[in-house]
Amino acid sequence: MIGNFDFDVIRRALPYLFFEGMRFTLTLTALAAFGGLVFGTLIALMRLSGYRLLGRVAGIYVDFMRSLPLVLVIFWFYFLVPYIGQWLTGASRPITVGAFASSLITFIMFEAAYFSEIMRAGIQSISRGQPAAANALGLTYSQTMRYVVLPQAFRNMLPVLLTQTIVLFQDTSLVYVLSITDFLGAASKVAQRDGRLVEMYLFAAVVYFVICSAASFLVRRLQARIAIVR
Amino acid sequence: MIEINHVNKWYGPSFQALKDCTTSVAKGEVVVVCGPSGSGKSTLIKCVNALEPIQGGDITLDGVKVNDPRTDLPKLRSRVGMVFQHFELFPHLRIVENLCLAQEKVLGRRHDDAVAKGMKLLDRVGLKDHAKKFPAELSGGQQQRVAIARALAMDPIAMLFDEPTSALDPEMISEVLDVMVDLAREGMTMMVVTHEMGFANKVADRVIFMDRGEIVEDAKKTDFFGQPRSDRAQKFLSKILQH
Numbered sequence: 001m002i003g004n005f006d007f008d009v010i011r012r013a014l015p016y017l018f019f020e021g022m023r024f025t026l027t028l029t030a031l032a033a034f035g036g037l038v039f040g041t042l043i044a045l046m047r048l049s050g051y052r053l054l055g056r057v058a059g060i061y062v063d064f065m066r067s068l069p070l071v072l073v074i075f076w077f078y079f080l081v082p083y084i085g086q087w088l089t090g091a092s093r094p095i096t097v098g099a100f101a102s103s104l105i106t107f108i109m110f111e112a113a114y115f116s117e118i119m120r121a122g123i124q125s126i127s128r129g130q131p132a133a134a135n136a137l138g139l140t141y142s143q144t145m146r147y148v149v150l151p152q153a154f155r156n157m158l159p160v161l162l163t164q165t166i167v168l169f170q171d172t173s174l175v176y177v178l179s180i181t182d183f184l185g186a187a188s189k190v191a192q193r194d195g196r197l198v199e200m201y202l203f204a205a206v207v208y209f210v211i212c213s214a215a216s217f218l219v220r221r222l223q224a225r226i227a228i229v230r
Numbered sequence: 231m232i233e234i235n236h237v238n239k240w241y242g243p244s245f246q247a248l249k250d251c252t253t254s255v256a257k258g259e260v261v262v263v264c265g266p267s268g269s270g271k272s273t274l275i276k277c278v279n280a281l282e283p284i285q286g287g288d289i290t291l292d293g294v295k296v297n298d299p300r301t302d303l304p305k306l307r308s309r310v311g312m313v314f315q316h317f318e319l320f321p322h323l324r325i326v327e328n329l330c331l332a333q334e335k336v337l338g339r340r341h342d343d344a345v346a347k348g349m350k351l352l353d354r355v356g357l358k359d360h361a362k363k364f365p366a367e368l369s370g371g372q373q374q375r376v377a378i379a380r381a382l383a384m385d386p387i388a389m390l391f392d393e394p395t396s397a398l399d400p401e402m403i404s405e406v407l408d409v410m411v412d413l414a415r416e417g418m419t420m421m422v423v424t425h426e427m428g429f430a431n432k433v434a435d436r437v438i439f440m441d442r443g444e445i446v447e448d449a450k451k452t453d454f455f456g457q458p459r460s461d462r463a464q465k466f467l468s469k470i471l472q473h
Contacts, residue, residue, distance in 0.1 A: 127316075127318075129314055129316055129318040130318060130320070132276075132281050132314070132318065133312075133314060133318035133319075133320075134320075134332075135281060135303075135304070135307060136279060136281060136307055136310075136311075136312035136314075136381075137307070137308065137312075137331070137332035137336065137380070137381075137384065138304045138305065138307045138308025138309075138332055138336040138337075138384065139304065139331075139332060139335060139336060140304045143335050143336075147320075147331060147335065148320055148331075151322050152320075152321065152322050155322060
């Protein structure tokens with residue numbers, strides 16, 4: 001049966017799969033992780049701020065995002081954003097948002113909810129004496145966060161943040177609902193075109209597996225190194 | 231320099247940590263605060279630079295009211311050095327960077343000037359060779375000396391010490407106390423929460439004894455270690471001087 005497989009179809013599709021598909025997947029992963037981390041940190045700071053209203057708003061946001069399937073959010077956001085944009089800008093017709101921009105915003109919003117919980121745990125892992133010492137030296141709240149608390153929180157949480165980013169890398173494949181050509185999307189298109197579903201999906205699985213397990217291995221190595229330094 | 235007037239503080243609605251505390255520290259004076267654990271001595275010293283808020287009374291620092299909401303607290307705190315029980319060096323920064331951070335970000339000193347100042351102070355506490363290390367590579371006593379140098383780098387008008395030797399192994403206590411004695415002899419205004427009665431005997435001008443959130447005794451050193459004083463202070467002293 002294996003003799004009927006045409007693995008050459010993979011070789012021929014490689015440039016398309018990687019330069020189009022994987023490039024998109026990696027770009028989306030990197031930008032979404034960065035944006036998610038920035039907004040996630042802000043949300044974490046809101047939740048820990050001591051201002052009850054800010055904390056409530058951030059808490060509701062996180063709970064809301066974590067209660068919805070990602071596919072639904074991607075889909076929903078794509079169709080809703082043009083109308084929200086129209087409403088916000090007062091334009092006469094729904095504004096056009098590209099599929100990439102839409103998916104990027106969705107992933108940032110979604111990941112921010114997860115990253116915020118990681119950063120919150122990271123910030124709470126810093127003993128209260130640290131911000132007290134920083135304050136006693138005359139650092140303001142934002143300086144204390146920027147130079148003392150967040151660098152330590154980030155360092156403590158780096159392995160978890162990276163693991164979450166690996167999950168994000170896999171989750172980006174869900175953009176197929178917007179017919180975007182990410183790595184899986186590209187593989188899928190070739191598979192349909194050439195009628196080589198088994199080969200292409202097998203290959204895609206292998207690529208995801210190799211990348212993710214290699215990344216996980218590196219994260220574990222990093223974790224061990226951090227553990228020694230402390 | 232430090233005026234504490236009728237200060238009241240509660241933790242939650244029911245527990246009163248400070249009860250009508252009134253005392254002061256004059257310029258150049260060294261005041262030791264002692265008392266059993268839970269007596270509110272650490273709380274009192276943390277109120278002086280508003281790390282803990284107070285609910286009643288007034289605290290004035292060099293003429294500036296600490297508990298006034300309009301007071302620029304970061305600015306005020308930058309003028310008072312504080313040393314903590316658990317050192318609280320920033321573990322992700324090298325020793326010299328620990329000394330430079332606030333100099334640069336708060337006082338706006340140039341990096342080179344901050345480093346020069348930091349190295350001078352590290353030399354003073356005998357740790358110049360450790361400038362490039364991380365805090366975790368130093369012993370407790372060394373870390374506490376760095377913490378003192380870090381506070382001094384801000385050119386403080388007064389220094390607050392919150393049980394600076396309580397977390398140290400016995401053989402490291404004296405190296406920290408030596409630095410503090412030198413500081414006191416140079417005329418630094420100091421408020422020191424400690425159980426080190428030897429230190430108090432050597433350099434303190436006054437000793438304050440606290441119990442259950444109250445200032446029970448506030449006396450000149452000679453009077454405190456001499457005869458007339460309250461029962462509670464007597465009991466406390468007999469317990470810690472016994473061994």
